[in-house]
Amino acid sequence: xxxxxxxxxxxxxxxxxxxxxxxxxxxxxTYDALVDAGIRHIQVRxxxxxxxxxxxxxxxSGRVGVAFATSGPGATNLVTAIxxxxxxxxxTVFVTGQVRTELIGTDGFQxxxxxxxxxxxVKHSFQVTDPREIPEYVHQAFHVASTGRPGPVLVDVPxxxxxxxxxxxxxxxPVELAGYKPMSAGNIKQVRIAAKALANARRPILYTGGGVxxxxxxxxxxxxxxxxxxxxxxxxxxxxxxxxxxxxxLGMLGxxxxxxxxxxxxxxxxxxxxxxRFDDRITGKLSEFAPHAKVIHIDVDPAEISKNVGxxxxxxxxxxxxxxxxxxxxxxxQTDPTRLDAWWKQLRGWQGDHPLYYEPGKxxxxxxxxxxxxxxxxxxxxxxxxxxxxxxxxxxxxxxGFDKPRRWINSGGLGTMGFGLxxxxxxxxxxxxxxxxxxxxxxSLIMNCQELATCVTEQIPVKVFLMxxxxxxxxxxxQELFWDRRYSAVEMGPSPDWVKLAEAFGATGMRCExxxxxxxxxxxxxxxxGPVLVDVxxAQEENCYPMIPPGEAARDMVExxxxxx
Amino acid sequence: xxxxxxxxxxxxxxxxPGQLTGRKxxxxxxxxxxxxxxxxxxxxxxxxxxxxxxxAVGPTDxxxxxxxxxxxxxxxxxxxxxxxxxxxxxxxxxIRDMEPEETVAREMAMFKVSAAVENRAxxxxxxxxxxxxxxxxxxxxxxxxxxxxxxxxEAFERxxxxxxxxxxxxxxxxxxxxxxx
Numbered sequence: 001x002x003x004x005x006x007x008x009x010x011x012x013x014x015x016x017x018x019x020x021x022x023x024x025x026x027x028x029x030t031y032d033a034l035v036d037a038g039i040r041h042i043q044v045r046x047x048x049x050x051x052x053x054x055x056x057x058x059x060x061s062g063r064v065g066v067a068f069a070t071s072g073p074g075a076t077n078l079v080t081a082i083x084x085x086x087x088x089x090x091x092t093v094f095v096t097g098q099v100r101t102e103l104i105g106t107d108g109f110q111x112x113x114x115x116x117x118x119x120x121x122v123k124h125s126f127q128v129t130d131p132r133e134i135p136e137y138v139h140q141a142f143h144v145a146s147t148g149r150p151g152p153v154l155v156d157v158p159x160x161x162x163x164x165x166x167x168x169x170x171x172x173x174p175v176e177l178a179g180y181k182p183m184s185a186g187n188i189k190q191v192r193i194a195a196k197a198l199a200n201a202r203r204p205i206l207y208t209g210g211g212v213x214x215x216x217x218x219x220x221x222x223x224x225x226x227x228x229x230x231x232x233x234x235x236x237x238x239x240x241x242x243x244x245x246x247x248x249x250l251g252m253l254g255x256x257x258x259x260x261x262x263x264x265x266x267x268x269x270x271x272x273x274x275x276x277r278f279d280d281r282i283t284g285k286l287s288e289f290a291p292h293a294k295v296i297h298i299d300v301d302p303a304e305i306s307k308n309v310g311x312x313x314x315x316x317x318x319x320x321x322x323x324x325x326x327x328x329x330x331x332x333x334q335t336d337p338t339r340l341d342a343w344w345k346q347l348r349g350w351q352g353d354h355p356l357y358y359e360p361g362k363x364x365x366x367x368x369x370x371x372x373x374x375x376x377x378x379x380x381x382x383x384x385x386x387x388x389x390x391x392x393x394x395x396x397x398x399x400x401g402f403d404k405p406r407r408w409i410n411s412g413g414l415g416t417m418g419f420g421l422x423x424x425x426x427x428x429x430x431x432x433x434x435x436x437x438x439x440x441x442x443x444s445l446i447m448n449c450q451e452l453a454t455c456v457t458e459q460i461p462v463k464v465f466l467m468x469x470x471x472x473x474x475x476x477x478x479q480e481l482f483w484d485r486r487y488s489a490v491e492m493g494p495s496p497d498w499v500k501l502a503e504a505f506g507a508t509g510m511r512c513e514x515x516x517x518x519x520x521x522x523x524x525x526x527x528x529x530g531p532v533l534v535d536v537x538x539a540q541e542e543n544c545y546p547m548i549p550p551g552e553a554a555r556d557m558v559e560x561x562x563x564x565x
Numbered sequence: 566x567x568x569x570x571x572x573x574x575x576x577x578x579x580x581x582p583g584q585l586t587g588r589k590x591x592x593x594x595x596x597x598x599x600x601x602x603x604x605x606x607x608x609x610x611x612x613x614x615x616x617x618x619x620x621a622v623g624p625t626d627x628x629x630x631x632x633x634x635x636x637x638x639x640x641x642x643x644x645x646x647x648x649x650x651x652x653x654x655x656x657x658x659x660i661r662d663m664e665p666e667e668t669v670a671r672e673m674a675m676f677k678v679s680a681a682v683e684n685r686a687x688x689x690x691x692x693x694x695x696x697x698x699x700x701x702x703x704x705x706x707x708x709x710x711x712x713x714x715x716x717x718x719e720a721f722e723r724x725x726x727x728x729x730x731x732x733x734x735x736x737x738x739x740x741x742x743x744x745x746x
């Protein structure tokens with residue numbers, strides 16, 4: 001069998017049904033094999049879009065996302081998506097074409113050392129040097145990408161090797177890699193110590209992250225929270241792991257988290273970190289982070305434990321397995337049921353005194369926060385929402401109120417502008433039954449707006465709601481607050497006309513400039529067939545609050561200034 | 566209550582173990598003998614800001630496996646974090662943080678020193694004291710091979726430097742555990 005056909009067979013054996021990509025010289029054999037493979041290929045318009053689509057696919061479904069690119073510029077265009085998948089632990093496999101073996105190292109046409117370029121941010125990568133390795137490397141790539149802490153894996157295939165004839169037999173045994181043994185169950189002794197520490201805590205908090213989503217452990221998290229009214233907060237990546245409508249929910253924590261969540265961390269005596277990594281956007285000033293707290297850290301990646309914040313009780317393991325054990329061990333203990341009363345009284349007090357707040361818009365002005373609330377109503381709070389990066393992303397995280405996992409898809413770690421539209425494409429391909437909306441920013445959307453062509457051509461009906469404030473708003477906010485309002489290169493100007501742009505691509509374009517029409521416009525966009533872009537003109541210089549100013553401690557959060565009444 | 570788990574875990578009794586050991590560590594790392602493995606390890610160190618003091622790479626008795634021996638300063642780097650990051654590399658098979666008391670460590674160095682006829686005898690005497698070998702003699706230079714711990718090599722360097730050290734080449738330490746296992 002031709003090695004490129006064996007590549008397809010091994011991808012199918014891994015359950016691949018959809019691939020995002022663009023052909024080129026070095027992956028011509030791969031694309032030839034694709035013709036008869038029976039795999040859906042979504043021809044994106046830029047490799048970065050293909051990479052983010054693969055990420056969106058993975059994040060919406062939990063299945064490995066796959067993207068193809070050719071050698072050289074095709075491969076380097078994938079780099080941002082690969083780095084993004086690494087930061088957000090997204091299971092993805094990237095298959096790049098490479099120049100013919102004899103040209104490697106000669107600076108041949110469209111040659112780039114993509115393996116070298118991506119070394120810092122792949123979970124693993126394979127350079128094919130023998131065509132017989134191709135199917136084996138595909139299986140290994142899926143194994144590494146999808147197990148343990150998920151991440152991106154690159155397989156680089158020289159053109160001549162994918163044309164070679166090999167003997168192919170479907171793989172029957174599971175993949176074994178000598179140097180890769182992800183942990184699964186946690187150490188039960190450590191779990192028991194953790195349960196006993198929890199039993200003595202007076203101000204505990206569950207600090208949860210994307211690991212809960214990746215591990216499909218939302219149910220297990222709810223059980224633990226319910227074991228004793230443990231308050232729950234989450235990182236940006238963990239939203240939906242615990243329902244925002246849940247009783248114990250304090251809101252997101254971190255730079256733009258709620259006052260209550262951040263103050264709870266600041267006052268906690270015991271933090272249970274669950275699939276979260278104490279990122280700098282969470283801790284603020286590290287030396288003043290959670291000064292009273294002991295830390296139980298549960299993570300499948302041992303290197304995350306005590307990396308940024310020292311763990312008093314480390315538990316290495318899959319949170320889906322560890323959480324039920326922790327709940328069970330905790331329930332077996334005698335605990336004073338009134339022990340957390342004082343803590344909850346304080347938390348409820350903060351929630352009452354410091355809710356998320358914005359000054360309502362006047363005379364039909366659309367406040368961005370109001371736009372997110374309107375989107376929540378228009379979608380019954382049940383859409384898969386992707387976002388770009390910036391203010392709109394934070395407002396979506398604050399105001400949409402995610403109740404289920406895999407509903408919120410954004411670029412958290414790398415903070416990649418232009419992520420929203422392509423990841424929405426991926427999400428819609430993975431979950432065609434689900435409503436998929438992209439809440440975009442105008443600074444971000446233009447960075448990958450070429451993918452509107454993909455939506456139209458491939459008939460992927462994503463609905464884009466553009467929060468258009470005419471600025472790269474988050475940068476503008478920082479320039480306003482921390483750089484004496486000296487605006488530098490943040491205005492987006494009059495271009496493009498988004499409605500015309502959508503129409504030029506063959507999508508439906510709509511515009512909304514009045515708060516009174518907003519929800520109706522949104523509903524009408526959702527009911528319109530095919531891809532739709534709604535240009536929503538929002539208040540231009542609204543700031544995103546509350547906020548932990550950069551380099552400061554959580555207790556010094558700044559809230560939205562209230563207008564004098 | 567089963568053994569090993571205290572009945573009561575008081576929060577005030579919980580502590581985070583210190584991250585810095587304050588001493589030199591020798592990591593003996595078995596890796597798959599595949600292209601790019603060294604780049605992955607070197608890249609990891611530079612990316613995470615870990616400094617390698619010495620690095621030695623060589624084959625093992627199994628041709629598919631190579632050994633990388635590296636030393637780094639546990640006063641500066643949290644060794645635990647370094648080894649955990651190394652373990653995440655799929656090509657890394659095994660890492661051993663060598664215990665100083667249970668380890669024999671050796672390094673080889675070659676010193677080229679200026680050696681006029683009148684002070685050759687003294688240089689040879691130094692070499693003998695350090696159980697070093699003269700491996701090359703030319704008209705104005707001698708080359709001496711020294712094997713031993715890094716400390717011994719550094720001591721020899723201090724002795725020989727006043728005679729005019731022209732060049733020094735060191736391999737970096739390699740290490741093996743003492744005893745039967």
